[in-house]
Amino acid sequence: MWLSRPLDRRQERTPVTPPSPRPRDRGIPEATVARLPVYLRALQALDERGIPTVSSEHLAETTGVNSAKLRKDLSHLGSYGTRGVGYDVEYLIYQISRELGLTQDWSVAIVGVGNLGRALANYGGFGTRGFRIAALLDADESVLGDRVAGLAVGHIDTLADVVREENVSIGVIATPAAAAQDVCDRFVEAGVTSVLNFAPVVLNVPPGVDVRKVDLSIELQILAFHEQRKADGHAGPDLVGGDPA
Numbered sequence: 180m181w182l183s184r185p186l187d188r189r190q191e192r193t194p195v196t197p198p199s200p201r202p203r204d205r206g207i208p209e210a211t212v213a214r215l216p217v218y219l220r221a222l223q224a225l226d227e228r229g230i231p232t233v234s235s236e237h238l239a240e241t242t243g244v245n246s247a248k249l250r251k252d253l254s255h256l257g258s259y260g261t262r263g264v265g266y267d268v269e270y271l272i273y274q275i276s277r278e279l280g281l282t283q284d285w286s287v288a289i290v291g292v293g294n295l296g297r298a299l300a301n302y303g304g305f306g307t308r309g310f311r312i313a314a315l316l317d318a319d320e321s322v323l324g325d326r327v328a329g330l331a332v333g334h335i336d337t338l339a340d341v342v343r344e345e346n347v348s349i350g351v352i353a354t355p356a357a358a359a360q361d362v363c364d365r366f367v368e369a370g371v372t373s374v375l376n377f378a379p380v381v382l383n384v385p386p387g388v389d390v391r392k393v394d395l396s397i398e399l400q401i402l403a404f405h406e407q408r409k410a411d412g413h414a415g416p417d418l419v420g421g422d423p424a
């Protein structure tokens with residue numbers, strides 16, 4: 180799993196306070212660790228709305244967690260809030276991010292700068308979650324040099340150099356299926372061991388390389404299945420992996 184990567188592929192952000200030990204070092208219960216991303220998402224939503232503080236009751240209600248349990252969870256981070264005020268949203272985001280190992284940036288290279296690659300590059304949300312789009316590469320001469328999200332599209336043949344220079348730790352493949360294995364091999368040869376693949380093809384990788392595949396058509400097919408069942412008069416869907424918050 181890439182969170183346990185060596186430090187040389189991470190770029191440490193400047194911490195607000197000196198780093199403190201991670202959950203397992205401090206004995207934070209696994210169940211608490213599993214709830215931290217849920218709190219984090221709710222806090223980020225509050226932060227985006229410019230809300231500076233939140234009560235434990237409100238945060239508990241938003242995340243569907245009992246408020247006493249929530250207070251106990253946050254106490255493991257040394258966060259107790261202020262009576263009558265609640266928790267400082269920004270600082271709690273920082274504390275939880277630190278515990279989850281999200282306070283370093285991860286450099287990402289996208290190969291295939293077509294419809295999907297451009298949409299991914301232009302999505303501003305990755306940056307706020309610690310993922311920096313460091314490079315965009317393509318094989319088509321007609322798109323080379325195009326500026327997308329502030330980056331000039333480079334040639335795929337420069338991939339190894341880009342990985343080294345930009346400390347790329349995650350490779351994103353947004354090429355047609357026929358090109359995906361070759362692109363994946365290039366990432367692996369360049370030392371990238373985490374690949375996010377959007378192309379509709381199964382990639383072969385050596386041990387130690389993690390590949391995550393995203394296929395929106397599978398998600399749509401699952402929804403279509405449930406729509407069909409609803410139309411047939413069956414009970415509503417119980418979607419595995421549905422939003423827990």
Ligand SMILES: NC(=O)c1ccc[n+]([C@@H]2O[C@H](COP(=O)([O-])OP(=O)(O)OC[C@H]3O[C@@H](n4cnc5c(N)ncnc54)[C@H](O)[C@@H]3O)[C@@H](O)[C@H]2O)c1
Nearest residue numbers: 291292293294295317318319353354355358378393394395
């Ligand atoms: N997973 C999903 O949910 C999902 C959704 C949409 C598209 N896709 C897939 O994403 C991929 C891209 O879709 P798109 O609509 O952006 O296609 P597109 O044709 O608009 O873009 C593909 C880009 O890849 C480039 N390319 C081709 N061969 C290359 C190579 N060897 N090295 C580097 N670049 C190369 C092309 O020049 C082009 O710019 C396709 O495989 C598509 O099936 C997946």
